[in-house]
Amino acid sequence: MNTRNSLHKLRRAGVSALLATLLLVGCGGEKPEAMLASAKEYLVKNDHKAAAIQLKNVLQKEPQLAEARFLLGKALLEGGDPTGAEVELRKARDLKYSADQVTPLLARTMLMLGQPQKVTDELATTELSTPEARADLLTSVGQAYLMQEKDSRAEAAYAAALVAQPAYAPALLGQARLQASRGDLPGAVALLDAALEKSPKLHDALQLKGDMLATNGDSAGAMAAYRKVLEVKPEYLPAHSAIIRMLLADNKLDEAGKQIDLLKETAPNHPQTHYLQAMYAYQKKDYAAARDSILLHLKFYPESPLGLQLAGLIEYDVKAYPQAEAYLLKALPRTPPLSITRRVLIASYLRDSQPGKALGILEPVLDKIDKDSNMLALAGQVYLQNGQVDKAGQYFAKAATLDPKNAGKRTSLAMVNMLKGDSDVAFRDLEQVASGDTGTRADLALIAAHMQRREYDQALKAIAALEKKQPDNPLTHNLRGTTLLGKRDMAAARKSFEKALALNPAYFPAAANLASLDLADKKPDDARKRFEGVLAKDPKNVQALLAVADLRARAGGTTEEVAGLIGKAIAASPSDPAPRLALIGMYLSKKEVKSALVAAQEAVAVLPERAEILDAAGRAQQAAGDYNQALATYGKLAALKPDSQIPLLRMAEIEVASNNKEAALQSLRKALKVKPDSVEAQRGIMMLELDAGRVKEALVVAREVQRQRPKEAIGYSLEGDAHASKNAWADAAAAYRAGLKEVPVSELAGKLYSALLGGGNTAEAEKFAETWLKEHPKDARFRLQLGELATARKDYAGAAKQYRLLLEAQPENAAVLNNLAWVAGQMKDPKAIEYAEKANKLAPNQPAVMDTLAVLLLDKGDSARALDLLKKALDLAPQASQIRLNYAKALLKAGQKTEARSELDQLAKLGDKFPAQAEVGQLLKGL
Known part of the structure; x- marks a missing residue:
């Protein structure tokens, strides 16, 4: 045995025990007042850690000592722990410690925590007694407003701070920040110089000077300014941060590492230190170290936008896409609209074969x-x-x-x-x-x-x-399938889509393409199974859930069934607007306005800042006749999207509906200020001017459109329409002719033909039509218009001629077949039902097509099938009054008078809204 070593260990153990005993005696016997005084000395020496330890010892003995709570909050704040500082300062305030000391410090703490709204909500109106305290607090309030982009309020707060204490340097500094944010750098510099003249060692002012130099591209000057800050205040974290960021931006990793080591000496556990360490490690591609550091940062500051963003970038680079998604989605509402957060989130979804989600973030x-x-x-x-x-x-x-x-x-x-x-x-x-x-x-x-x-x-x-680059990417095979569809090679396209799904069973685009092929083959069950396959792998896939709901709606599912399926999509992703918009739209299409309103209210509660949600809510309120609420909603949308004309156009529409046409005119003029070439606004202004009898003013607008769009038909069309609305057919025809010289398009040709007919120039109209079709033999739109106008004149033979010519070029055009079927029925042509049957086969479940076929079958005596078709058509389009009338007639022919009366009563309630009330009245009298 080594006697010397044993003796050395024994002596060392004895000394340690003695020190421990002395420490215990000292702690037990030292009075709180002495420890408090010691803590204050540590604070003067900027030894915040030692001060905090002493103050915690004090509070173990005297937990209600308000001054100790305050000083601990101050020590924690200056030591880089704003979260702990806020807790202690609030306790000090509850213990009635001096508001003049607590409140300004609490405001600064909340700013460090990134809580500017809490500062303005809680402290903006707080009254303090001393000028210094008022100036301090008002300066923080100004900074809080500035962080919220409320410049006018920030300016007022800084001005009030300077009233409380003239030439107060931090307030001058705040005004300089405000001027800089407005782009007035000379004005900002002047204020900054005034602050530095008052306080030459004002580190905040020196810091801002560095920021301004950096903004102007003077990197060397900025770096010198930041280093000057550290001479004045070596522990000042923003200066360390700025220097490290600049070094990282220049890829000077060795120097950045040394600067981080200096920062760790003064603020080793500060959240910003951990963030900068994470940035440094990330740039070095040391992702494990980067992840460790950013997690420490987020532990202190879990809502940090930059921290969440960097955490997402780290996970993205290591291809951990679900984790990247979680961080980036949390950061998204807290970062600018076009920040790196959105870009990387989109890229992450694309890499993870979730293009639908990528589109939702992009839109x-x-x-x-x-x-x-x-x-x-x-x-x-x-x-x-x-x-x-x-x-x-x-x-x-x-x-x-x-x-x-x-x-x-x-x-x-x-x-x-x-x-x-x-x-x-x-x-x-x-x-x-x-x-x-x-x-x-x-x-x-x-x-x-x-x-x-x-x-x-x-x-x-x-x-x-x-x-060859990406053999296992389902996108590649989906693109091949889409291309093969273009070549009409359906079998090969199917194989490519199936290959994409084999690589990734949750890849929605391929499933959707296969489902489309299944539907074309009349296999809706197979289509549904495609989406169910996606959901088996990804139960919260919103696109697949909505696709299943859409298939159920197409198959005639009840409103409750479809709403339930859409509800699953909402539950899967509450913050995704798509399913909420689908639910509101579905209810509106079914005229279930109350349900649409409820769905809209729930959507706005969850997504109050989404423009499309506000738009849908406004439409629901408008449909419910709640015009004041709809206007208020579109007012919010206009404030949210000041560069969009849409809310102003919607407001004009509502104002017209509520017969406030002057207000509508003002809304449309505002829309024109936002978008001076808005055809929608210009057309609306014209209609209102014409309604008020101001033809001259309407024509001024039309000619402005022509000036803006000289090679488009719209301006000439509007001018002609203005004349036509007053039956000035010759002037209308002249406008349309002028347009055709500049833009020979079908729209203007059709309008010229109608104007000539309206003016009684039938021969000239027919001559024009003949010439136009000779020069434009493939103009199906013009020929279709000829057919429709002939039908309106009850020239059924002329209409049939045009429709047959159209069918020669487009034999599978269901709309033309439907029109021809109706005309042929009027002519008692036995082929009428054949045309209607073909149209119904080409376009199944289309109410208008079903109605035509049903009426023809009814005339032939097939009441049973006619009733079945009309019932289905009415279920699909319950608002189609003409179909309801035809259904009532069919019920009468079938002897079902009670059911017919029910349908006719519904039509009678529409009053002037349904033009065929005379026929409804006659049918009711006959019952």
Whole structure:
């Protein structure tokens, strides 16, 4: 045995025991007043940790000592623990400690926690007694308003702070921040200089100076300013943070690491320290360390937008997409609309083969991305993965025009060349980029371009190249299937879609494509099973749940059944607007206004800031006749979307319905200020001017449209319509003719023909029609109009002639067949039922088609089938009064007088809203 070592250990153990005994005696015997004084000394020395330990010892003995609570809150705040500081400061306030000391510090604590609204809600009206305290609190209130983008209130708060204490440097600093946020950097600098003159070592002012220099691109000057801050206040965390961010932005990882080590010496456990460590590790691709640090940050600050965003980025880079989704969805409402959060969330959904979810995240910002080439390109990928090829191509092209020199970079240039018409060069460039790049942006742009041009064989070659890069991506096989559908190779398309589902059974786009093929083959049960297969793997797939609901609705399911299925989609994703919009829309289509209102109220309660939800709620309120509430809802929507004309157009519509036409006119004029070339607003203004007899003013609007859109038909159409509304047929015809010289389109040709007929110039009208059809033999729209006008004149032979000519070119056109069937029925043509049967086969479950066939069957004496068809048509379109009248007639022919009276009574209640009341009255008299 080693005697010396044993003796050394024994002595060391004895000393440790003695120290422990002395410490216990000291703690037990030291009075709270002495420990409080010691804590204050530590605070003066900026030793916040030691101060906190002493203060906690005090509070063990005297938990109701208000001053100790206050000082502990202060120590925790300055030591980087704002969460703990808030708890202690609130306790100090409850213990009636001086409000002049507690309240300003509490306000600053809440700001550090990212709670500006709590500051303004709780403390903005608090009255304090000393000028210093008032100035301090009002400055924090100003900062809180500034963080909420309420500039006018922030300005008032800073001004009040300066009234309380003139030349108060932090308030001048706040005003400088406000000026900087407005883009007035010279004004901000002047205020900043005034603050620094008053307090040369005001670290906040020096910090802001660095921020301004950084904003102006003076990185060296900014870095010098931040380092000056640390000379004044070495522990000042924002300066450390700014320096570290700049070093990371310049990829100076070694220097950033050293700066982080300095920060850890002063604030090792501060949430911002953990965040910066996470950023540093993330940039070094040390994802394990990054994850550990960001979790520590979120432990202190679980609602941190930047922390949640970075956590999502980390999980995205390690391909943990569900975890990335959870973080990013939580961060999304707390970050700017076009932040990296939204971009990465969309990309995460695309990588995880969930394009429907990606589209849901993209849609709310589509009106904000016109000048963002990267978002436009991302939108192209989203639409392509969702099978919307034309939209995909449009967004790829928009991205290219904005950023032709930055590619994805030759990809963008190639898309520009495509737009210019130089397609050979464009396709060659895209193919070269795609073949030499491991990424897929060029491949997707190339595929979209070929598919838009219906160049299916070339698209298939591009898809084959993409498959080599991503053989196990269901998108590749879904794109191939979509292309094969374009080639009408249904069997091969099925195989491709099935391959996509084999790779990922929850891949909705492929399931939807297969379901469409099943429905075309009259196999609705098979279609339903496709979506049930998706749900077996992904029970909360909103698209699949809504698809099942849609299939049930098509199959004649009751409102309750369909609503129940949509309800499952809402339960699966309460914050997704799509199922809520589907439920509101379904109720409105069924005229179940009360249910629509309830659904809308629930949707607004959950998603009060979603524009589409407010729009749907406004429509429900309008349908219910609650015009005041609808106007209030659209007022909120207008405030939410000040750059959108939609809420103003909706308000005008409601004001017209409530007979407040002057208010409607004002709303439409406001819409024009938002969008000066809004045809909807211009048309509405014209209609109101004409209604008021102000033809001259209406024509001014029409000619403004012509000026704005000289190569479009709309301006000439509006001018002609204005004249036609006053039966000024010659002037109307002149306007339409002028338009045809500029824009020879079917719409204006049809209107000119109608104007000539209206003016009694039948021969000229027929001559024009003959000439037009000779020059435009494939103008089906004009020929259809000729048929409809002939029908209105009861020229059934002339109408039948036009419909038969249309059928020669389009033998499967159900609408034309339906029209021909009705005309043939009026002519007692025995082929009428044949036409109607074919139309019904081509377009099943269409109320208008079913009605035509039923009326013809009724005339033939087949009352049983006619009744069945009319009953089904009425179930599908309960608001179709003419179908209800025909149903009542069928019931009478079948001898079911009681049932017929019930239907006729419903029609009678409509009064002037149903023009065939005379016939209804006659039928009721005959009962």
